Amino acid sequence: MKLLRKFILVFLSAAFFISCADDNDTINTPVRELGKAQVRVIHASYDAPAVDVWVNDAQVISNLSYGESSGYAELEEGEKNIIVSAAGTTTPVISATVTIIANQELTIYAVNNLTSIEAIISEDDRISSGSAKVRFIHAAPDAPAVDIKVNNGMGSTLFGNAEFKTIADYIEVPEGTYNLAVTPAGSNAEVVILGNVPLMSGRIYTVMAQGTLSGDDSYPFNVRTYVDNNQGISFVDLEVATANVKVVHASPNAPAVDLLLNDAVVGTGLTFPNNTGYLNINAGTQNIKVNVSGTSTTAIEGDILFDAYKDYSVFAVNNVSSIEPLILEDNLAMPASGKAHLRFIHLSPDAPAVDITLTNGMVLFGNVSFKSYSEFTPFDAGTYDLQVRLAGTETVVLELPGVMLENQDIYTVFAKGFVNGTGDQALGAQIIINNEVLGL
Incomplete structure (x- = not known):
């Protein structure tokens, strides 16, 4: 592998x-002349020099290099002695007798390494259809x-x-x-x-x-x-198809971490509640490791499928003893003019389900429990005073004043920290501008 x-x-x-x-x-x-065939040669022997091709002792192709196609040429039907030699020489590296049938279309491939060079032949169906x-x-x-x-x-x-x-x-x-x-x-x-x-x-x-x-x-x-x-x-x-992947450190009491992609270090010293920004990686199933920074101690490991040309956020969530990944696909389609898109994620490990409301009690995102999240939702661009309330009640547990949603920006807001946390681990909210981090 x-x-x-x-x-x-x-x-x-x-x-x-x-x-x-x-x-x-x-x-x-x-269009073929009646009774003739169409034949081309493709040089696919990686370490062989450029070659000449001879048919019945007549040189028909000169100086064909690795990776090149000669294009199709007409040949009379009948038995043909095909010789391939290093360009400018007459010593065969391939010699084969091929029976050419009228109206056939063939490709002759020089394959394998030089010491084992050989020819394989395909019959080509070059009649177009309504499909590819x-x-x-x-x-x-x-x-x-x-x-x-x-x-x-x-x-x-x-x-x-x-x-x-x-x-x-x-x-x-x-x-x-x-x-x-x-x-x-x-x-x-x-x-x-x-x-x-x-x-x-x-x-x-x-x-x-x-x-x-x-x-x-x-x-x-x-x-x-x-x-x-x-x-x-x-x-x-x-x-090679790629995907964009952002890693977010959302475990309140976990130390700084390093990020490894297929065992190669791609980020170091990521601290709570920061993120890497989007990393452009090869699409497909990739092995992701989150290690305690500066060590080989792995906190999270998984083989994750990242589809081609999609955008993802990988959140390291929960308290350090139960740390785990939360993988979300990010819809970064540009909002309409005058709009912004907002997604809310509940990532406070010990907080109950909450509602995200305006100060007048209007619920924007309702009954969101730990590790639950909304889709990206359109809102009018502007400044909002938001509140986090215990789900289904008027009890405000967190004020979020002056949240500015700029025209055509895309935001993720996640609840962070512990209910009774202090300092960096205090209950709060973190805002990510997704399309700014991506550079759109």
Whole structure:
């Protein structure tokens, strides 16, 4: 799993002096001369030099570098001797006899490391449909078998148990923008989530994993998505999907804490009742630890699923002997003009259920018990005098005068401390401006 987490997405431009935007305009149905086939070559052998390709002793491709596609070219039907050699030489590194059938469309992939370089061949279905067509090819020699799923590791499986040299069949999916999760085969644990993958109706895609997981070479694992329409050279860049996560120290009598993400320290010395601000992390299931600051003593630990492009707050709550996480998804949609959004959370461990009211007794949030919370609720922008009352009574336990809600800001107010606490642990309220912390 640690090797799998070395996945780095790197995308290079296509060669042959054709713009990567070339296939992003008009989709052309391939037109073949009768009796001929369409064939392209993709160089996916990570440590092999640029190559030349020969067909029946005639050079047809020159200086094709790792990661590049030659684009489709016509070949006469019949038996062909295909030779791949290092660019500028004639010594074969791959020699194969391929029977070309009229009207076929093929891609020949040079895969594996240089000492074990070999060819695998896919038959390409380049007839467009009303949906997007996608297939997956596993060309990373040291990567284990994987599943490709929609959204996260619990999502629907598009391609299952794809091991090295697997060429999955095309599938049709509705047009849209997808988040694709890569998991070890048979597992729900996301290795990486690829975000905002645009799949357009009428387009045909080959998604290929290549490179290595080893940190000891210069060929990092990468994923490239070729568009098979038209000349078959252009590609769609992917990105690692992220999420924003804010950690709030809301345990009144807990010491300062350090935060670890997958055992890497991402924050130190967080004290009650402060927060980290939003941390931008990779989406997916992440291991979160809250340690007593400066020590390896873990107070909270959990594997938490953070969906792509969503915002979360993780509150460390309760008294120190019972400290636990409260994980909330933050809806940071911008309020309408003249409005602000406000959420209330009850995080005072020994306080009973409360109402949040105006001074005239109007209840804004009613009967909120410990660890309960409201949704973000719209209010007119302005200044409010608020009161915290015992639920269902007129007994005021806390005055909150002059709470200013600015136009189009988003707020979280949480009750903090102990009922009879003193100093920093006294009963009170803490205000977080969510979109200010995020920098919106």
